[in-house]
Amino acid sequence: MVFMRKRSLKMKIEKSAKIGFCFGVRRALDILQKEARKRGGIETFGDIVHNEQVLQNLAKQGIRVAHTIPDIRGKVVVLGAHGVTPEVEEQIKARGIAVINTTCPFVHRAQIAARRLVEAGFFVIVYGDADHAEVKGILGWAKDKGIATTDEKVVASLKKLPRRVGILSQTTMIPSKFLRFVKDNLDTVYIKDSEIRIVDTICHDIRERQAAALKLAKNVDVMLVIGGRESANTSHLAVLCATAAKTYKIETADELKKSWFKGKNKIGITAGASTADETIEEIIKKLSGFK
Ligand code: SF4
Numbered sequence: 056m057v058f059m060r061k062r063s064l065k066m067k068i069e070k071s072a073k074i075g076f077c078f079g080v081r082r083a084l085d086i087l088q089k090e091a092r093k094r095g096g097i098e099t100f101g102d103i104v105h106n107e108q109v110l111q112n113l114a115k116q117g118i119r120v121a122h123t124i125p126d127i128r129g130k131v132v133v134l135g136a137h138g139v140t141p142e143v144e145e146q147i148k149a150r151g152i153a154v155i156n157t158t159c160p161f162v163h164r165a166q167i168a169a170r171r172l173v174e175a176g177f178f179v180i181v182y183g184d185a186d187h188a189e190v191k192g193i194l195g196w197a198k199d200k201g202i203a204t205t206d207e208k209v210v211a212s213l214k215k216l217p218r219r220v221g222i223l224s225q226t227t228m229i230p231s232k233f234l235r236f237v238k239d240n241l242d243t244v245y246i247k248d249s250e251i252r253i254v255d256t257i258c259h260d261i262r263e264r265q266a267a268a269l270k271l272a273k274n275v276d277v278m279l280v281i282g283g284r285e286s287a288n289t290s291h292l293a294v295l296c297a298t299a300a301k302t303y304k305i306e307t308a309d310e311l312k313k314s315w316f317k318g319k320n321k322i323g324i325t326a327g328a329s330t331a332d333e334t335i336e337e338i339i340k341k342l343s344g345f346k
Pocket residue numbers: 077078079080136159160161162226227258259260261288328
């Protein structure tokens with residue numbers, strides 16, 4: 056929903072048409088909070104989503120984060136929306152701990168795509184951040200027969216390229232950049248008798264969120280992108296918006312600086328897929344007070 060707010064004589068604030076929790080985050084939080092209520096508290100394995108304000112709110116509801124498998128204290132643990140490797144899930148279960156898996160269905164689609172490619176004899180290249188939990192999980196589903204990178208030179212530097220190569224993406228990447236990565240790598244992976252498969256695993260929520268944010272960015276003076284510092288999709292939104300408007304990425308209202316908006320009339324607001332409505336509204340409220 057888009058709406059305009061006129062808070063002062065000059066400044067207009069407009070929210071992106073696609074904002075608020077995505078389907079996968081909403082689903083994971085619903086499952087987690089329901090279980091926590093039923094059991095009077097529960098643990099998650101790692102952060103269920105990458106947003107500090109959401110995590111603080113969950114902690115108040117008796118939800119504890121276990122950072123490693125030995126750190127799990129109870130008999131039930133919830134796995135987050137980003138997913139894990141099959142090995143991690145097995146290791147947890149081997150300790151007699153029950154697992155509630157909230158992996159987003161769109162992440163699971165990427166995991167399945169990676170597994171199918173490997174089972175068909177393909178080497179998997181994941182376009183994404185190798186240190187991100189989701190990407191580590193996808194590579195685990197690829198039985199570690201693959202690599203993750205955003206740098207096309209990494210693929211070219213591989214000692215021996217397999218004849219069969221499958222390329223897919225972390226779910227939150229920018230589609231045009233994924234396409235660029237694929238094109239840049241075609242010369243490298245196209246060798247004699249090669250077979251190349253490209254699987255579009257970018258989530259449709261992210262596509263819509265990015266498209267709406269970019270459309271808004273083209274019509275404002277300043278864009279604010281709200282989300283967690285660790286949130287990959289928030290960072291990608293900021294990169295995209297910066298191509299069309301002066302863009303600031305923030306996590307909380309405390310980071311707002313009045314000087315950013317001096318002489319600016321139109322301010323656009325977008326937010327990452329795990330940013331709570333309360334955080335967005337708090338920032339809009341503070342921004343509205345700037346004259
Ligand atoms: S951004 Fe997409 S893939 Fe990630 S949790 Fe949300 S719906 Fe799922």
